[in-house]
Amino acid sequence: MIVLKTTQDRLLAALQSVSGIVERRHTLPVLANVLIRKAGEATQLTTSDLEIQIRTAAELGGDAAGFSTTVGARKLIDILRTMPADQVVSLESQQSKLILKGGKSKFTLQTLPAEDFPLVQESPSFGPAFQVPQKTLKSLLDQVAFAMAVHDIRYYLNGILFVAEGRQLSLVATDGHRLAFSSATLQVEVPKQEVILPRKTVIELQRLLSDATAPEGQEAPMIEMQFAGNQAKFSFGGMEFVTKLVEGKFPDYNRVIPKNHQNGVTLGRAPLLASLQRTAILTSDKFKGVRLNFEPGTLRIASSNAEQEEAVDELDIDYDGDPIEIGFNVTYLIDALANMSQEEMIRIELQDANSSALLTLPDNAEFKYVVMPMRI
Numbered sequence: 001m002i003v004l005k006t007t008q009d010r011l012l013a014a015l016q017s018v019s020g021i022v023e024r025r026h027t028l029p030v031l032a033n034v035l036i037r038k039a040g041e042a043t044q045l046t047t048s049d050l051e052i053q054i055r056t057a058a059e060l061g062g063d064a065a066g067f068s069t070t071v072g073a074r075k076l077i078d079i080l081r082t083m084p085a086d087q088v089v090s091l092e093s094q095q096s097k098l099i100l101k102g103g104k105s106k107f108t109l110q111t112l113p114a115e116d117f118p119l120v121q122e123s124p125s126f127g128p129a130f131q132v133p134q135k136t137l138k139s140l141l142d143q144v145a146f147a148m149a150v151h152d153i154r155y156y157l158n159g160i161l162f163v164a165e166g167r168q169l170s171l172v173a174t175d176g177h178r179l180a181f182s183s184a185t186l187q188v189e190v191p192k193q194e195v196i197l198p199r200k201t202v203i204e205l206q207r208l209l210s211d212a213t214a215p216e217g218q219e220a221p222m223i224e225m226q227f228a229g230n231q232a233k234f235s236f237g238g239m240e241f242v243t244k245l246v247e248g249k250f251p252d253y254n255r256v257i258p259k260n261h262q263n264g265v266t267l268g269r270a271p272l273l274a275s276l277q278r279t280a281i282l283t284s285d286k287f288k289g290v291r292l293n294f295e296p297g298t299l300r301i302a303s304s305n306a307e308q309e310e311a312v313d314e315l316d317i318d319y320d321g322d323p324i325e326i327g328f329n330v331t332y333l334i335d336a337l338a339n340m341s342q343e344e345m346i347r348i349e350l351q352d353a354n355s356s357a358l359l360t361l362p363d364n365a366e367f368k369y370v371v372m373p374m375r376i
Contacts, residue, residue: 123228156248263321327376
């Protein structure tokens with residue numbers, strides 16, 4: 001049976017859209033495979049890591065009979081990548097093997113039975129579905145994802161908090177030393193929903209979502225979201241994405257975001273970033289501290305290391321607040337500034353040397369970044 005017959009670029013795009021979650025090494029060998037299911041004209045491709053499941057459907061030619069099997073996802077992608085984009089490729093089923101043909105090339109691949117593939121059990125009680133433009137969600141994710149924790153023992157920090165309420169969708173990420181918050185206005189009202197998406201899910205959504213704006217007179221590409229007690233479901237661009245949620249209590253971010261700081265300055269993002277990157281060169285891998293001295297008219301940034309080397313850089317700024325010397329982990333500042341690449345100006349608000357700093361954008365009241373000071 002000819003399972004599918006299409007051009008290399010169409011098959012590769014469909015496979016790549018679902019294969020980001022596939023681990024090369026897994027305790028269950030079948031999880032390294034993609035489930036290929038044929039029903040009529042449509043071909044369904046499904047991958048899973050037991051916590052996330054991604055499915056897409058596409059018309060990829062071939063015989064219309066019902067058929068299902070699983071085959072190594074990465075191997076298939078690696079082979080297809082070596083072929084020209086416009087080459088017609090076919091997958092044929094013979095006994096317990098799949099034969100991939102393209103041009104004068106032929107590859108015989110081992111399969112595992114489709115019934116061995118562990119599909120994620122979908123929750124029977126998803127909340128109401130609501131839609132946002134893919135570009136909006138991708139932008140929100142990009143603005144906060146860098147502040148997620150990595151392998152933190154406080155597992156609820158290894159992800160992003162989603163809060164949908166009324167017409168507001170807010171995303172929050174923190175690793176305990178810094179916190180990023182961003183929100184957007186929805187077209188529709190939604191009942192309050194609060195969930196924590198795991199880190200791997202966030203990274204996959206960032207990879208898959210489109211940031212295209214709609215051509216005039218057309219609707220922007222949308223993503224539909226639904227949340228259950230322990231699952232989230234996303235549908236977009238012919239794909240269905242089901243993921244487990246992180247269980248746990250996310251910190252109260254409203255208490256962390258400072259209010260009414262006495263001192264503030266608006267300055268160019270790019271010059272500040274360049275200055276921090278220069279002074280970061282003389283920090284050590286173990287100690288990434290830099291000192292920021294805010295004085296009327298001047299910001300002095302300094303760092304030193306165990307070899308008694310020192311870097312000092314100055315920026316002219318429009319500041320008339322209290323003189324403040326405050327230390328930060330330079331990586332936390334660089335991450336935030338590098339992530340705001342579209343922005344020209346940023347605003348820094350400070351209280352004193354021991355209080356966290358608040359970074360905001362003059363043109364976007366919906367974004368806030370809080371960073372804790374460090375003793376230097």
